[in-house]
Every structure is written in structure tokens, then in C-alpha cells.
Amino acid sequence: MHSPAVDPGQLEAFVAVMSAGSITAAARLLQRSQPAVTRAIQELEASLGLALFSRNGPRIAPTEFGVRFHEEAERMLFGLRHLHERAQAIAAGMPRAIEIAAIPALAAGLVPLALARLDPALLPAQVHLQAASAEQVVRAILSRSADLGLASLPVDHPGVEVRWCGRVPCVAALAADDPLAARPQVAIRDLAGRRLVSMANPYRLRRRIDQAL
Missing domain, CATH: 3.40.190.10 (Periplasmic binding protein-like II)
Known part of the structure; x- marks a missing residue:
């Protein structure tokens, strides 16, 4: 089976709406008419077979699929722009x-x-x-x-x-009136038993902090 090709113009409209927060603002960014952007989004949704936005009157909000698809769409658009720039550089004899x-x-x-x-x-x-x-x-x-x-x-x-x-060095952000704020250096043991705000990823720096504590 052949999957339908995704139109770059539709992807561009989708990414613009995600960035601007509304179809009206995206139309201004793209210098297109609002109906044209709306139509591009609808055609993209029809091509994918899934809704990218939920609609409540004039307001729209990305669906869970739309949020997850946004990263892939941005990556594809970046690749297409890079390809165009590279073609121009090759034509001009410029290095990569x-x-x-x-x-x-x-x-x-x-x-x-x-x-x-x-x-x-x-x-x-x-x-x-x-x-x-x-x-x-x-x-x-x-x-x-x-x-x-x-x-x-x-x-x-x-x-x-x-x-x-x-x-x-790692940096500890503290309230100005915290007793530790006056110290030139905070030891990891000074943070034991305190509530910390740290990175969410447990496999990188967060893991090292947890192990040290």
C-alpha cells in the first residue's frame, strides 16, 4: 500500500498554528489568508486520518496526537529547508x-x-x-x-x-534568606532531607544527584 504524501505547505500551516496559538495569528505569520490556513489544516487531518486540534467555537487546542506529531513535523520541515539551502550552496559551489x-x-x-x-x-x-x-x-x-x-x-x-x-560546577538556586545562601559553596550533604527541584530525566544529572544524596 502507498501512503499519501504529506504536503509541506500543510505541515508549515500546522507548525505555524502550534507556534502562534491560533489560526488567525498563524495566517499573519505565513502571510496567507485565514481560510487558506484552515483548509491546509483540514486537508492534513484528512490525510493523516486523525484530528490535530480540538475545536471549541473560534478557539482551538492541540489534541494529544497533535502535540506528539508536532515534533515530527518540525523535524521534517527543518530537513526540507536544509535540503533547499544545500541545493543552493551546491549550485553556488559553496562548502557544505x-x-x-x-x-x-x-x-x-x-x-x-x-x-x-x-x-x-x-x-x-x-x-x-x-x-x-x-x-x-x-x-x-x-x-x-x-x-x-x-x-x-x-x-x-x-x-x-x-x-x-x-x-x-552544579549550582543550587536558593531563596535569599536561606541559611545556605550565605555560603560560598554548598556541599551535597547540606541538601539531604530537603525538598529539591531537579531535572525530570532520571538517567542523567538527576541520577548522579540522587546517588550522591
Whole structure:
């Protein structure tokens, strides 16, 4: 059986609605008419055979399927834009762009600063930086959609070569009047028995904190 192809324009309309929160706002972002965006969403839903949004009068909210499908749609659109950019670069004889995937904390801070310190002559005209979870960074390397990945340890996968590049201390965010706030350094034992807000993923830094406690 042949599955019907998904129209990129329909995907773009769906992602815009998810980002903007309404069809009206998405139409402004895309510079399309509101009926055109509505029709694109309806055609995409018909093609998929599932509802992407639940409707209550003029208001819409993503369904559970819509929320889960959104990540895949964004990834596909990113790939299509990358393909178009790469075709233009090939036609112009430009070197291939460098693809970097990094966890959000590094993508928002360390990586841009590091790139800014490099000699522009050493870099291609385009460097693509994508923020992703550590697990997604590993998948990007394995699928070859990224040339370089930066993530927090532990990363242990037989298909990935890991190079250690730096270490920073953990930071405890405390109320200003907390007795521990006056200390220059907080030992892990000082946090024992206290209520903590930590990462949700139990297999990464959260696991190390739990083991230390």
C-alpha cells in the first residue's frame, strides 16, 4: 500500500498554528489568508486520518496526537529547508554547512560564544545549530543529521565517539534568606532531607544527584 504524501505547505500551516496559538495569528505569520490556513489544516487531518486540534467555537487546542506529531513535523520541515539551502550552496559551489546539535544550555550560551571566537575563514558560510535533549543529540549523530553534538555526560553509545571538553560546577538556586545562601559553596550533604527541584530525566544529572544524596 502507498501512503499519501504529506504536503509541506500543510505541515508549515500546522507548525505555524502550534507556534502562534491560533489560526488567525498563524495566517499573519505565513502571510496567507485565514481560510487558506484552515483548509491546509483540514486537508492534513484528512490525510493523516486523525484530528490535530480540538475545536471549541473560534478557539482551538492541540489534541494529544497533535502535540506528539508536532515534533515530527518540525523535524521534517527543518530537513526540507536544509535540503533547499544545500541545493543552493551546491549550485553556488559553496562548502557544505556544518550541522551542530547541542543541549539547550550549551546551544544558548557556550556554542555561540565558541563559534564567535573562531576565525571566519575556517568556517563555511553556514553553520546550523539545533537545540535538543541529550538523547536527541545522540540520535542526530547516529542518523548523520548532525556533524557534531554537545551534550552533558553520561553519553555511552557504541555508535558515538565521545570526547570530554569541559566541566562546570552544579549550582543550587536558593531563596535569599536561606541559611545556605550565605555560603560560598554548598556541599551535597547540606541538601539531604530537603525538598529539591531537579531535572525530570532520571538517567542523567538527576541520577548522579540522587546517588550522591
